[in-house]
Amino acid sequence: MLSLMLKDILLLKKTIAFSALYLVFMLFVFASLDNAASVFVICMVAITYMLTVSGCALDDKNKADVILNSLPLSRSVIVGARYLMVFVYVIFAVIIYILATRVVGMMHLIPSLHPVSLEEVLGAFLSISFLASIYLPLYFKFGYIKSRIYHFILFFGMFFGISLVASGIASGNPILLGIAAFLSRQSEGVIGAMIAGTALALLAVSYGISLKIYRNREF
Template sequence: MLNLAFKDLLIQKKSFFFALLYIVFFMFVFQSLQQAMLPAAITAFTYILVMGAFALDDKNKADIMLNSLPVRRSMVVTSKYLSVYLFALIGIVAYMILHYIARLAKVSLDIYPVDLSGILSTFVSISIMNAIFFPLLFKLGYTKAKVINLVLFFVFFFGVPELINTAVSGMEGEWQGGLVTFLKTTPDYMITLLLIIGTLLILSVSWLLSMKLYSKRDF
């Protein structure tokens, strides 16, 4: 199964280097991001590679080739989900190396180091983003899903924070107070745990849905 995930790297060597440059770009341009620098950079890095792999599958009609092999369709789907974390892992390692190089070279950049909370935020961010994109990609194929995905991409990056702001400010005093009290009184580890469980739940639903949709596709 990992074989198929590695295949997604092999077919897009050029995009891979481009995606690496993107991490450097994030380090330079988004100095103000602080703690969010790692999740933002890795989410963008993963996005470029995941979409690149789907695009090349589509261009080469790889679904026909892959599904004529002795492979279950569920495995084709699962390997794509795995590839997200493979890409993220590579991205994080690249980020650490770049961070190290920048420190050695004494570049006057404020690069936020990799820490556990950064990794956790990255996990939540890439999981939710791809959990939303994947069922569409598996149902429609890259070309048809591209437009919808583009809209979702902007919604995801700009809309969601806006939506949360509006939702929070729009809440009745009691509700808002309740949420603040909840966040204040619940220990951090509990909130983290809830966040992980929620993410895993969304991911599972997405994975099951993708497998169902892909198993019904005609190629």
């Protein structure tokens, strides 16, 4: 499994370098937003999702499924490596974001930057897990080309959904207000555990679906 993950990293080295520059660009684009936490989540989702989809695209272009299934590798390992790369991309994105904000902050180019908190990292991880848990089963079912339309719908729908939730809370939606009130009564540790548990549960269920789909495919 580690060799499969290393394969993705080597194939995506140019994309990874580009994503670092893209992240810095996004910091300037969203610098006008008052909520710095939102900027962090937007950057994390964009970078991680871009790397995830790019990895799938390269595998599809290089007919990696045909090659991998000709090797003594179980399909659970092939699918699992794709899901574990989500964690790798998240860690990479967080590190690059921290480094980029420190450099930009030292140059006093964006005055509103602030240190990243654990809650923000978990919130970004939940958003990324939600997207990946939906996209990856579609990728394993249809391949990259046929799943591209779902990729765009998911990516832009994610931000539209966040806006709807924010608008719902602002307008006094009783369900959303109830959830917000419940969370406000919990400690930071409990909220963090709930977010992390939800994210891991989404990925675990998604992995099971993807594995079932992938085992039934013919190459």
